[in-house]
Amino acid sequence: MSFLIFRTKKLKSFGEISGSLSHNYRTRETPNANPQETPKNEHSHQSADDVLCGIKDRIPQKVRKNGVLCIETLMTASPEWQGWHNASKEAALFEKSKAWLVEKFGAENVIATSIHQDETTPHLLAYIVPLDPQTNKLNARKWLGGRTKLSQLQTDYHQAVTQHDQDFGLRRGIVGSKAKHTTIQQFYSQIQAPIVPNQAFEHVQTQIQPISTPVPKKPLDSQLSEPAWIASVIYKDVAS
Numbered sequence: 001m002s003f004l005i006f007r008t009k010k011l012k013s014f015g016e017i018s019g020s021l022s023h024n025y026r027t028r029e030t031p032n033a034n035p036q037e038t039p040k041n042e043h044s045h046q047s048a049d050d051v052l053c054g055i056k057d058r059i060p061q062k063v064r065k066n067g068v069l070c071i072e073t074l075m076t077a078s079p080e081w082q083g084w085h086n087a088s089k090e091a092a093l094f095e096k097s098k099a100w101l102v103e104k105f106g107a108e109n110v111i112a113t114s115i116h117q118d119e120t121t122p123h124l125l126a127y128i129v130p131l132d133p134q135t136n137k138l139n140a141r142k143w144l145g146g147r148t149k150l151s152q153l154q155t156d157y158h159q160a161v162t163q164h165d166q167d168f169g170l171r172r173g174i175v176g177s178k179a180k181h182t183t184i185q186q187f188y189s190q191i192q193a194p195i196v197p198n199q200a201f202e203h204v205q206t207q208i209q210p211i212s213t214p215v216p217k218k219p220l221d222s223q224l225s226e227p228a229w230i231a232s233v234i235y236k237d238v239a240s
Contacts, residue, residue: 002081004170005123006157007074008150010140017055017070017127021048024114024125029225035232037118044113051112051127058111058129060136068140070111071130073101075157076123077170084122093161093168094124100160101126104153105143106133 011017022028025048026038045051055070063069075097083089094115101110105128114125132139144150158172218229 002078002083002170003173004158004161004168005074005076005078006154008144008153009072009074010068010144011070011072012066012068014052014056014069017052018048020072020127021051024048024051024116026118026224026228029228032120033116033118035118035224035228038232040117042115042117054111055127055129058109058131060131060138063138067138068130069138071105071128071140071144073126073128074123075126076121077168079121081168081170083168083170089168090122096161097124097157098126100157101128103160104156105130 098113109129109131111127116123130138130140132142215230215233
Protein backbone atom coordinates (compact mmCIF):
# COMPACT_ATOMS: atom_id res chain seq x y z
CA MET A 1 0.00 0.00 0.00
CA SER A 2 1.59 3.27 -1.15
CA PHE A 3 0.70 6.75 0.08
CA LEU A 4 1.00 10.25 -1.29
CA ILE A 5 3.18 12.36 1.00
CA PHE A 6 2.93 16.11 1.60
CA ARG A 7 4.98 17.88 4.28
CA THR A 8 5.44 21.55 5.15
CA LYS A 9 7.96 23.56 7.14
CA LYS A 10 7.70 27.20 8.21
CA LEU A 11 10.86 29.24 7.65
CA LYS A 12 10.88 32.35 9.83
CA SER A 13 14.30 33.83 9.06
CA PHE A 14 16.59 34.29 6.09
CA GLY A 15 19.10 32.13 7.96
CA GLU A 16 16.65 29.23 7.92
CA ILE A 17 15.90 29.84 4.25
CA SER A 18 19.60 29.93 3.33
CA GLY A 19 20.23 26.75 5.31
CA SER A 20 17.44 24.95 3.46
CA LEU A 21 18.69 26.21 0.10
CA SER A 22 22.27 25.09 0.78
CA HIS A 23 20.93 21.57 1.34
CA ASN A 24 18.68 21.80 -1.70
CA TYR A 25 21.47 22.92 -4.04
CA ARG A 26 24.14 20.70 -2.40
CA THR A 27 26.42 23.63 -1.60
CA ARG A 28 27.10 22.02 1.77
CA GLU A 29 27.93 18.41 2.56
CA THR A 30 24.86 16.17 2.26
CA PRO A 31 25.72 12.70 3.63
CA ASN A 32 22.47 11.06 2.48
CA ALA A 33 22.89 12.22 -1.14
CA ASN A 34 24.81 10.26 -3.77
CA PRO A 35 27.10 12.78 -5.56
CA GLN A 36 27.10 10.59 -8.66
CA GLU A 37 23.35 11.09 -9.00
CA THR A 38 23.28 14.79 -8.02
CA PRO A 39 23.55 16.03 -11.66
CA LYS A 40 20.13 14.41 -12.24
CA ASN A 41 18.49 16.83 -9.80
CA GLU A 42 16.20 19.39 -11.45
CA HIS A 43 15.89 23.02 -10.34
CA SER A 44 13.64 25.81 -11.58
CA HIS A 45 16.45 28.28 -10.76
CA GLN A 46 20.15 27.95 -11.49
CA SER A 47 21.38 28.73 -7.99
CA ALA A 48 20.35 29.13 -4.37
CA ASP A 49 21.10 32.85 -4.64
CA ASP A 50 18.55 33.18 -7.45
CA VAL A 51 15.88 31.56 -5.28
CA LEU A 52 16.79 33.70 -2.27
CA CYS A 53 16.51 36.86 -4.38
CA GLY A 54 13.11 35.72 -5.66
CA ILE A 55 11.90 35.17 -2.10
CA LYS A 56 13.17 38.55 -0.91
CA ASP A 57 11.55 40.33 -3.86
CA ARG A 58 8.18 38.80 -2.97
CA ILE A 59 8.27 39.58 0.76
CA PRO A 60 6.76 42.99 1.68
CA GLN A 61 8.92 45.57 3.46
CA LYS A 62 6.94 45.43 6.70
CA VAL A 63 6.95 41.98 8.26
CA ARG A 64 5.44 41.00 11.59
CA LYS A 65 7.98 39.89 14.17
CA ASN A 66 8.38 36.10 14.14
CA GLY A 67 6.26 35.94 10.97
CA VAL A 68 6.64 33.11 8.49
CA LEU A 69 8.73 34.38 5.56
CA CYS A 70 8.57 31.23 3.48
CA ILE A 71 6.90 27.82 3.44
CA GLU A 72 9.03 24.88 2.37
CA THR A 73 7.04 21.93 1.06
CA LEU A 74 8.09 18.36 0.35
CA MET A 75 5.99 16.18 -1.95
CA THR A 76 6.64 12.55 -2.76
CA ALA A 77 5.24 9.03 -2.46
CA SER A 78 6.05 5.97 -0.40
CA PRO A 79 9.45 4.41 -1.21
CA GLU A 80 7.72 1.20 -2.32
CA TRP A 81 5.51 2.97 -4.90
CA GLN A 82 5.75 1.18 -8.24
CA GLY A 83 5.70 4.51 -10.07
CA TRP A 84 9.34 5.04 -9.19
CA HIS A 85 10.08 2.34 -11.75
CA ASN A 86 8.06 4.16 -14.41
CA ALA A 87 9.64 7.39 -15.71
CA SER A 88 6.41 8.72 -17.22
CA LYS A 89 4.41 8.17 -14.03
CA GLU A 90 7.10 9.77 -11.91
CA ALA A 91 7.24 12.82 -14.20
CA ALA A 92 3.44 13.07 -14.20
CA LEU A 93 3.33 12.95 -10.40
CA PHE A 94 5.74 15.86 -10.07
CA GLU A 95 4.06 17.91 -12.81
CA LYS A 96 0.67 17.48 -11.16
CA SER A 97 2.22 18.40 -7.82
CA LYS A 98 3.65 21.63 -9.24
CA ALA A 99 0.35 22.52 -10.89
CA TRP A 100 -1.51 21.99 -7.61
CA LEU A 101 0.92 24.24 -5.73
CA VAL A 102 0.33 27.06 -8.22
CA GLU A 103 -3.43 26.60 -8.00
CA LYS A 104 -3.44 26.48 -4.19
CA PHE A 105 -0.89 29.16 -3.28
CA GLY A 106 -0.84 31.33 -6.41
CA ALA A 107 1.75 31.42 -9.21
CA GLU A 108 3.40 34.57 -7.81
CA ASN A 109 3.89 32.94 -4.41
CA VAL A 110 5.46 29.69 -5.67
CA ILE A 111 8.98 31.03 -6.03
CA ALA A 112 10.95 27.89 -6.90
CA THR A 113 10.77 24.11 -7.18
CA SER A 114 13.38 21.36 -7.20
CA ILE A 115 13.34 17.61 -7.74
CA HIS A 116 15.92 15.50 -5.92
CA GLN A 117 16.97 12.28 -7.59
CA ASP A 118 20.12 11.65 -5.56
CA GLU A 119 18.49 10.51 -2.31
CA THR A 120 16.74 7.32 -1.27
CA THR A 121 13.32 8.37 -2.60
CA PRO A 122 12.80 11.04 -5.31
CA HIS A 123 10.91 14.07 -4.03
CA LEU A 124 9.80 17.56 -4.98
CA LEU A 125 10.74 20.59 -2.89
CA ALA A 126 9.10 24.00 -3.24
CA TYR A 127 9.60 27.43 -1.69
CA ILE A 128 6.43 29.46 -1.23
CA VAL A 129 6.04 33.01 0.09
CA PRO A 130 2.67 33.04 1.93
CA LEU A 131 1.59 36.47 0.71
CA ASP A 132 -2.17 36.99 1.02
CA PRO A 133 -3.29 38.81 -2.17
CA GLN A 134 -6.27 40.32 -0.34
CA THR A 135 -4.19 42.08 2.31
CA ASN A 136 -0.76 42.10 0.65
CA LYS A 137 0.65 40.77 3.93
CA LEU A 138 2.34 37.55 4.89
CA ASN A 139 -0.28 35.16 6.22
CA ALA A 140 0.84 31.54 6.57
CA ARG A 141 -2.24 30.86 8.70
CA LYS A 142 -4.40 31.29 5.62
CA TRP A 143 -3.08 27.95 4.36
CA LEU A 144 -1.48 26.23 7.37
CA GLY A 145 -3.54 27.54 10.27
CA GLY A 146 -4.56 24.57 12.37
CA ARG A 147 -5.03 20.82 12.03
CA THR A 148 -8.21 21.16 9.95
CA LYS A 149 -6.56 23.26 7.24
CA LEU A 150 -3.52 20.99 7.12
CA SER A 151 -5.79 17.97 6.74
CA GLN A 152 -7.73 19.70 3.96
CA LEU A 153 -4.46 20.44 2.15
CA GLN A 154 -3.66 16.73 2.22
CA THR A 155 -7.09 15.92 0.80
CA ASP A 156 -6.93 18.59 -1.90
CA TYR A 157 -3.47 17.45 -2.95
CA HIS A 158 -4.54 13.81 -3.23
CA GLN A 159 -7.64 14.72 -5.26
CA ALA A 160 -5.61 16.89 -7.63
CA VAL A 161 -3.11 14.10 -8.30
CA THR A 162 -5.63 11.29 -8.78
CA GLN A 163 -8.35 13.17 -10.70
CA HIS A 164 -9.19 12.72 -14.42
CA ASP A 165 -9.12 8.93 -14.12
CA GLN A 166 -5.34 8.87 -13.84
CA ASP A 167 -4.84 6.49 -10.97
CA PHE A 168 -1.32 6.47 -9.60
CA GLY A 169 -2.22 3.77 -7.11
CA LEU A 170 -1.52 6.22 -4.27
CA ARG A 171 -3.72 6.53 -1.21
CA ARG A 172 -4.29 9.53 0.97
CA GLY A 173 -3.26 9.17 4.60
CA ILE A 174 -6.02 8.11 6.99
CA VAL A 175 -8.22 11.13 7.78
CA GLY A 176 -8.34 11.84 11.50
CA SER A 177 -5.48 9.47 12.26
CA LYS A 178 -3.85 9.92 15.65
CA ALA A 179 -0.46 9.22 14.09
CA LYS A 180 2.00 12.05 14.66
CA HIS A 181 2.68 14.17 11.60
CA THR A 182 6.19 13.74 10.21
CA THR A 183 7.91 17.04 9.49
CA ILE A 184 10.37 17.66 6.66
CA GLN A 185 13.21 17.59 9.18
CA GLN A 186 12.02 14.23 10.53
CA PHE A 187 11.64 12.92 6.96
CA TYR A 188 15.29 13.67 6.25
CA SER A 189 16.37 12.27 9.62
CA GLN A 190 14.73 8.96 8.74
CA ILE A 191 16.36 8.62 5.33
CA GLN A 192 19.72 9.69 6.75
CA ALA A 193 19.60 7.12 9.57
CA PRO A 194 22.41 4.54 9.27
CA ILE A 195 21.41 1.07 8.20
CA VAL A 196 21.88 -1.44 11.01
CA PRO A 197 23.05 -4.79 9.63
CA ASN A 198 21.07 -7.86 10.53
CA GLN A 199 22.88 -9.64 13.35
CA ALA A 200 21.83 -12.98 11.82
CA PHE A 201 23.90 -12.35 8.68
CA GLU A 202 26.97 -14.51 8.40
CA HIS A 203 30.12 -12.47 8.82
CA VAL A 204 31.96 -12.13 5.51
CA GLN A 205 35.63 -11.24 5.49
CA THR A 206 36.71 -8.91 2.72
CA GLN A 207 39.98 -7.30 1.81
CA ILE A 208 39.66 -3.58 1.13
CA GLN A 209 41.33 -2.54 -2.11
CA PRO A 210 42.50 0.99 -2.90
CA ILE A 211 40.41 2.84 -5.48
CA SER A 212 41.89 2.58 -8.95
CA THR A 213 41.02 6.12 -9.97
CA PRO A 214 43.34 8.87 -8.71
CA VAL A 215 41.40 11.76 -7.25
CA PRO A 216 41.73 14.69 -9.68
CA LYS A 217 41.88 18.27 -8.51
CA LYS A 218 38.44 19.79 -7.87
CA PRO A 219 37.39 22.19 -10.70
CA LEU A 220 37.27 25.84 -9.70
CA ASP A 221 33.63 26.17 -10.80
CA SER A 222 32.47 23.17 -8.73
CA GLN A 223 29.94 23.96 -5.99
CA LEU A 224 30.80 20.76 -4.10
CA SER A 225 32.83 20.86 -0.91
CA GLU A 226 36.21 19.10 -0.96
CA PRO A 227 34.87 15.97 0.89
CA ALA A 228 31.84 15.83 -1.42
CA TRP A 229 34.10 16.08 -4.50
CA ILE A 230 36.30 13.21 -3.27
CA ALA A 231 33.18 11.17 -2.50
CA SER A 232 31.86 11.72 -6.02
CA VAL A 233 35.09 10.34 -7.51
CA ILE A 234 34.94 7.29 -5.24
CA TYR A 235 31.28 6.67 -6.14
CA LYS A 236 32.19 6.57 -9.84
CA ASP A 237 35.06 4.15 -9.15
CA VAL A 238 33.00 1.66 -7.12
CA ALA A 239 29.58 2.16 -8.75
CA SER A 240 29.51 -1.38 -10.10
